[in-house]
Amino acid sequence: VALVRELVLRRGDDWRAPAASLSEHLVEPLEKAGWLAGRRRLYLVPHGVLHHLPFALLPHGPKGRLLVEEHNLVVLPAAGSLVLKGDPRQTRGTVLAVAPRSSRLRFTHTEATAVAESHAEPRSLLLGEAATENAFKSAAPGFRVLHLATHSRWNRLNPLLSGLDLEPGSGDDGRLEVHEILGLRLDASLVTLSACETALGTDLLGAVPAGDDFVGLTRAFLHAGSGAVLASLWEVDDRSTLELMRTFYSRLGASGPSEALASAQRAMLSGRDKTLSHPWHWAAFVLVGEAP
Numbered sequence: 001v002a003l004v005r006e007l008v009l010r011r012g013d014d015w016r017a018p019a020a021s022l023s024e025h026l027v028e029p030l031e032k033a034g035w036l037a038g039r040r041r042l043y044l045v046p047h048g049v050l051h052h053l054p055f056a057l058l059p060h061g062p063k064g065r066l067l068v069e070e071h072n073l074v075v076l077p078a079a080g081s082l083v084l085k086g087d088p089r090q091t092r093g094t095v096l097a098v099a100p101r102s103s104r105l106r107f108t109h110t111e112a113t114a115v116a117e118s119h120a121e122p123r124s125l126l127l128g129e130a131a132t133e134n135a136f137k138s139a140a141p142g143f144r145v146l147h148l149a150t151h152s153r154w155n156r157l158n159p160l161l162s163g164l165d166l167e168p169g170s171g172d173d174g175r176l177e178v179h180e181i182l183g184l185r186l187d188a189s190l191v192t193l194s195a196c197e198t199a200l201g202t203d204l205l206g207a208v209p210a211g212d213d214f215v216g217l218t219r220a221f222l223h224a225g226s227g228a229v230l231a232s233l234w235e236v237d238d239r240s241t242l243e244l245m246r247t248f249y250s251r252l253g254a255s256g257p258s259e260a261l262a263s264a265q266r267a268m269l270s271g272r273d274k275t276l277s278h279p280w281h282w283a284a285f286v287l288v289g290e291a292p
Contacts, residue, residue: 162177
């Protein structure tokens with residue numbers, strides 16, 4: 001898994017051989033048993049180091065096609081999550097999109113604005129200095145979709161201190177950390193963490209408890225009340241993330257988040273802009289949980 005990740009980040013084609021080896025162990029037994037036939041959506045319940053694997057890029061099917069080209073993928077904390085459906089969301093707003101000035105990323109304001117404009121009113125947009133930690137905490141419970149375009153910081157030694165960069169103010173330091181998210185009470189169907197390494201939690205090298213003791217931003221938002229969390233497995237590119245998010249949200253209204261994500265990833269994989277077709281640009285994003 002570590003080798004696949006490292007080779008993808010080099011943006012060459014060397015990742016295909018170790019990815020094929022993983023597919024031989026993880027996917028081919030299911031294929032041979034006939035369990036994938038006719039199945040469009042796959043629910044994945046990873047354990048240990050598999051939390052860090054981008055399943056979407058595993059070779060599968062004829063002519064070197066990838067798993068995401070054949071299936072829509074959803075990561076679940078446990079298989080029991082499928083039967084733990086809550087009450088229908090009763091939020092007032094459609095989307096809260098946030099992009100703080102502190103991120104200093106070129107395309108985050110454009111991304112947040114595009115996300116907000118893809119939804120009907122009532123919607124809210126917090127940009128620049130207005131994107132404070134306090135403003136987000138106050139507004140977040142009233143929206144169905146939360147989109148945060150910013151920097152994230154992953155703390156390998158203490159995942160509870162991992163967090164997202166917002167603006168300071170009103171007594172808050174501008175860092176929305178895991179232990180603070182656990183205290184929120186959300187009613188969101190989807191939280192998108194458009195930042196680097198937001199799907200990580202336990203250390204890739206096993207320095208902190210792994211497997212079912214996974215701790216990170218995704219589990220924190222699920223615990224706080226989100227139906228699903230869209231997050232990233234490595235340091236993502238600002239521009240390619242903008243393109244992925246534009247396509248994802250343009251298709252979200254007509255389908256569920258898993259289908260919208262897979263569709264957006266397929267569009268980048270086979271699109272006219274070949275500079276964005278490499279998995280480094282799109283395979284980092286995974287959907288954890290499934291919105292009702």
